[in-house]
Amino acid sequence: MGDCRPLGFLIGLPFALVALVLSLVGAVVWVIGTVLSCICPCCICCAGLANLAVSLVKLPIKIIQWFTDSIPC
Template identity: 70%
Template sequence: MEDCRPLGFLIGLPFALIALLISLVGAVIWILGSILSCLCPCCACFSGLANLAVDLIKLPVKVIRWFIHQIPC
């Protein structure tokens, strides 16, 4: 069975572009958090910051999938 939800992709595209910008910020935070956690491994907050940044990096894919599943075939 073919998935026929191109409308969900088109509607979600502007939101995914905004999420892409947020994910770029997340990538910068992840790099900084990784460097800081290597310099000072006693600070556990930097590893949590890196995990939050990874979630921000995955955000565009999650947004597009959510919009695609909201539109019925």
């Protein structure tokens, strides 16, 4: 993000807000998945669910970066 691209940031902001809500859901799923995988390590699906939730938590940052990179200065 070395270049100044305020237009890409402003266009991507509503999508990032939606992704923020998804990331909060992802954080809750991650906590539940982590607790379940600690209680019962044989449940490998809980670990996969926790990994999916971590990617949901990172989603707002990825969306803002994608919009900022897509719009020329």
